[in-house]
Amino acid sequence: MIKKHINNVSPGMVLGKPIYGENYEVLLKKGVELTQGYIDRLKARGYACLYIEDKETEDIVINDPISDKIRLMATKDVLKTYKVTQSAIADIEADTSESIMRSINTPKVKRTFQESQAFKQLVEDIDSFLDEIMGQDILSGLNSIKTVDNYTFEHSIDAAIISLIIAKRLYFDKKKLKQIAIGEFLHDIGKIFIDVKLLNKPGKLTNEEFAMVKQHTSFGYELLKDIDAIGYVSAHIPYQHHERQDGKGYPRGLLGSNKLDKGEITYVEHDKMIMGAEVAAIADVYDACISDRPYRAGLPPDTVYELIKNGAGTQFNEEIVRYFLGVMPKYPAGSEIKVIHGIYKGFVGVVASVEISQMTRPRVKLLYDDKQNKIKPIEIDLSRDASFEIQCI
Ligand SMILES: [Fe+2]
Ligand SMILES: [Fe+2]
Incomplete structure (x- = not known):
């Protein structure tokens, strides 16, 4: 494939x-x-x-981190939870940040969310989602097909998968993984309170518009914060997923610690980001950048990989980035690539497989020469040949 x-x-x-x-x-x-x-x-x-x-790539397996059945179940749960909450605000006229905050705090909105069958089902289904994720050590096949209609839901699921595979490496117990899953599934739920025209606006936003979009973090927190089934961590992931280590994030400009306390999801210092959100910040940017948006393909996986790597220390917790790079292949299986250095320079092919011990040096299969002519496939193991350099296309 x-x-x-x-x-x-x-x-x-x-x-x-x-x-x-x-x-x-x-x-x-x-x-x-x-x-x-x-x-x-x-x-x-x-x-x-x-x-x-096709024939040439039939031996290439793009392993999904979760089965279609479980992905569909989780995506539908998130979609229904969004829709039912949205229905409670349909007749509320609120366009300033303050009036939106007030309407989120009305019993009708809170109750609709909390007592909805959709939300209950989402919490119930998390166990089977976790069971599948726990069998995975490496992130691949993550590039779900996203469209304007399903972007937020698929993005929520993919961000959850990335976070959980990192979190698993950090020795979080199941209870904590569940908190991360709920927080990730709902990390952008605050967007339902923002005009969809603004969210999908092509081109640059004005300062006021951007200020409003940023509020999705606070709106999400406001909706979730005092709900028992949500809890502290799951409410703070939506609140903090756009914060940065250097304090230049939003909404509060919290600092990060750039340290890691294995197994601990929150820190004692209350003015710092919680670790669950530090993991979520990486997952959010990776998935948002790699995802196809309407009418534009996502950035190539190797570019996004470098972007996360370069953000270590300033944007992202550098210790967590190290773990992320240990589970995320630079060139995931099934990606189209071009040779940029070595005897086959200019040849085009596909990543055939990735070993967990060689996350940046996969096995590739070249299918076209440098003049775009189809060739008898040539297989190269990059871990055995340092002279080759490739690039995703
Ligand atoms: Fe967000
Ligand atoms: Fe997001």
Whole structure:
């Protein structure tokens, strides 16, 4: 299987993963042969990349960190929780930050959220989500297909997966992992109180608009803070996921410790970010940058990997970044790559597999020469040949 930009997908190619619609109905099944009509309609819906199954890459397995069944279950839980809470604010007229805060604190909004079947189901389903994640040591196949309709929900699930795989390495017990999962699933729930036109506005936001978007952190916290089933950590992940180690984040400009206390999710110092949020901050940026947004493909995984690495110490907790780099391959399996140094310079292919001991030096399969001619596939193990350098395309 290979992940291809939709502009490089042509009729006759076979879909490697199913495509879901707005309410998670199956639009196209895995194994469907794509026609020009399908490709055009997917483009019109804003799909930037597709997973394609073909002869050359049939031996390449993109392992999902969770099964389709569990992903679908969790995504639907998040979607329903958002929608039911949104319904409670439908008739509330509030456009300033203060009036939105007041309306979040009305019993109607709080009760609708807390007593909804959707939220109860979300909490109940977390165990089976955790059971699957706990079997994973390496993050791959994470690049879920996101569209304008499902972005926030898929992003919440992917951010949860990244956080939990890091957190597992940090020896958090199951209770703490569950707190992280709830916090991550709901980390952007504050966005439901912000005008969707503003959230999806193409181009640059004005200062006032950006100030409003930033409030999603405080709005989310306000909704969750005194709900028993949520608890301190799960409410502070939405509140703190945009804070930075150097204090230049928002909403409160908290500092980070750049240290790690294995197994501890919060710190004694109350003016610092909690560790759960420090993990969430990394997961949030990684997934937001790598994700395809409507009409633009996500940044290449190696670029985002470097971005996180370079943010260590200032933006992100440097100790946690080390753990992140230990579970996140620089070039995930199934990514399209180009050789930029070595005898096959200019050749194009795909990442075939990644070993946990060699997170930056995968095995690749070259499929095209430097003139874009199809070639008999050449396999190279980068961990055995230091002269090769590759780049995701
Ligand atoms: Fe956010
Ligand atoms: Fe986010």
